[in-house]
Amino acid sequence: MHSTHPIEALKYQLDTLSDSAKKGFMRLSTPCQVDNLMGWLSVQSVYPRLYWKARDTNAVECAMLGAIKAFDSLAALQADLAALAEAGGQQPNYFGGMAFDPGMPGWEHFPACHFLLPRIELKRHQGGATLSLNLRFDDRSSCAEIAQAYACLDALVAEQPLPRLQPLVYQREDRPSQQEWAAWVGQVTNPDHLGHTPKVVLSRETRLTTSETPNPWALLSRWQAGAADCFHFGIQLTPHEAFIGCPPEQLYKRDGRRLITEALAGTTRRGRDAGQDQAFAAELLADKKNTLENQCVYQQILTQLEPLSSQVQMGEAHIIKLRSLQHIRRLIHAELHHSVTDQSLLSSLPPTPAVGGVPRESALAFIRQHERHQRGWYSGVFGRISHASSDLAVTIRCAYIDSEMIRLYAGAGIVAGSQADEEWRELDTKIADIMSLLGMG
Numbered sequence: 001m002h003s004t005h006p007i008e009a010l011k012y013q014l015d016t017l018s019d020s021a022k023k024g025f026m027r028l029s030t031p032c033q034v035d036n037l038m039g040w041l042s043v044q045s046v047y048p049r050l051y052w053k054a055r056d057t058n059a060v061e062c063a064m065l066g067a068i069k070a071f072d073s074l075a076a077l078q079a080d081l082a083a084l085a086e087a088g089g090q091q092p093n094y095f096g097g098m099a100f101d102p103g104m105p106g107w108e109h110f111p112a113c114h115f116l117l118p119r120i121e122l123k124r125h126q127g128g129a130t131l132s133l134n135l136r137f138d139d140r141s142s143c144a145e146i147a148q149a150y151a152c153l154d155a156l157v158a159e160q161p162l163p164r165l166q167p168l169v170y171q172r173e174d175r176p177s178q179q180e181w182a183a184w185v186g187q188v189t190n191p192d193h194l195g196h197t198p199k200v201v202l203s204r205e206t207r208l209t210t211s212e213t214p215n216p217w218a219l220l221s222r223w224q225a226g227a228a229d230c231f232h233f234g235i236q237l238t239p240h241e242a243f244i245g246c247p248p249e250q251l252y253k254r255d256g257r258r259l260i261t262e263a264l265a266g267t268t269r270r271g272r273d274a275g276q277d278q279a280f281a282a283e284l285l286a287d288k289k290n291t292l293e294n295q296c297v298y299q300q301i302l303t304q305l306e307p308l309s310s311q312v313q314m315g316e317a318h319i320i321k322l323r324s325l326q327h328i329r330r331l332i333h334a335e336l337h338h339s340v341t342d343q344s345l346l347s348s349l350p351p352t353p354a355v356g357g358v359p360r361e362s363a364l365a366f367i368r369q370h371e372r373h374q375r376g377w378y379s380g381v382f383g384r385i386s387h388a389s390s391d392l393a394v395t396i397r398c399a400y401i402d403s404e405m406i407r408l409y410a411g412a413g414i415v416a417g418s419q420a421d422e423e424w425r426e427l428d429t430k431i432a433d434i435m436s437l438l439g440m441g
């Protein structure tokens with residue numbers, strides 16, 4: 001990015017703000033040029049650093065820096081959003097996420113719920129790129145706010161090319177081991193257990209210990225290039241930790257009162273050629289175990305949406321094809337009741353049975369009792385929330401990277417008919433994309 005021009009333009013707008021404009025939330029924007037948003041993000045010294053691109057074709061790509069305000073509860077976030085909406089004027093986007101299980105200890109610097117209103121937003125859309133400076137005047141002195149905004153603009157540096165990814169030399173350790181996994185699958189598929197808990201999504205943490213972990217933005221940039229029909233996200237709350245991923249699963253997308261969600265569960269590999277690929281897809285759609293995995297998800301989503309919405313409609317089961325995998329998906333549309341907020345949706349929908357199980361509480365009890373790795377934000381939520389619309393992904397197909405280790409996560413829905421070794425192979429296929437990137441120069 002040519003940093004001087006747009007930054008000077010924003011400073012000028014800041015200098016010439018009238019006192020009467022200094023209220024509520026305000027976004028100052030200027031066009032700019034940028035080559036690679038992650039190359040820009042990766043060289044900044046301001047934290048937190050966030051990246052978000054929704055799954056839709058032509059989705060706006062967003063890189064965010066700094067936080068004007070942060071929220072560690074959905075209630076606090078919703079209160080802020082409602083207060084600004086009530087006041088009228090420009091409305092902000094909040095970005096952030098949630099852990100899989102707020103009732104369990106998570107990753108050290110990742111609160112159970114954390115959304116923020118960023119100080120800087122760099123967006124790339126079809127027409128070009130825009131650099132924005134966000135300001136907030138209602139709950140602080142305007143002098144202090146302007147001084148902080150200036151300091152943040154002064155700290156911005158010009159984009160640089162991302163470092164090359166080097167082939168990684170690492171030691172791999174899976175938690176649980178394949179043997180423990182087989183024992184858990186045996187317990188979940190025991191008819192007595194299935195009688196009260198038809199589905200549990202069990203997960204594995206794959207730890208890759210290495211002398212130097214890769215630049216997370218260089219990794220995400222390569223990963224997203226092969227993950228077209230996925231969400232792309234990254235978050236660094238502190239300098240030495242990053243959580244990145246390319247999830248294919250939408251928690252929900254809300255446009256006003258209109259809601260779209262989906263049941264994504266049931267998995268097979270891609271074929272060697274088009275014929276085999278189609279054969280695998282047809283087998284998947286006809287397969288009893290995989291159909292049951294998907295059915296558990298949509299039934300629970302439909303039940304949860306019932307008190308929140310009207311005109312709930314579900315589409316046909318179809319296949320989505322990713323780089324290494326195919327999944328069964330059903331889209332669900334609903335019209336939300338007027339009282340329903342993002343807080344209500346986020347208190348009700350996650351964790352969906354694509355990552356938790358059915359019934360939720362007994363599946364969670366099994367997971368809490370058996371899984372010894374911390375899921376943290378894996379199989380949680382990440383995305384964007386605003387008054388007008390929201391877009392959130394379920395954080396699967398992700399990596400948590402610190403200075404010593406890359407942790408990869410994968411889960412598989414265990415239902416009647418699940419075989420331990422097949423489900424173990426499904427875990428490996430789910431991390432195949434990122435493993436191939438780590439093995440490449």
Ligand SMILES: C=C(O[C@H]1C=CC=C(C(=O)O)[C@@H]1O)C(=O)O
Pocket residue numbers: 201249264265266267293327353354355379396397409410411412413430
């Ligand atoms: C829990 C994960 O995937 C879920 C989403 C799609 C298919 C799934 C399955 O077939 O088991 C899982 O429910 C994961 O990738 O970590």
Ligand SMILES: [Mg+2]
Pocket residue numbers: 265266267293412413426
């Ligand atoms: Mg499965």
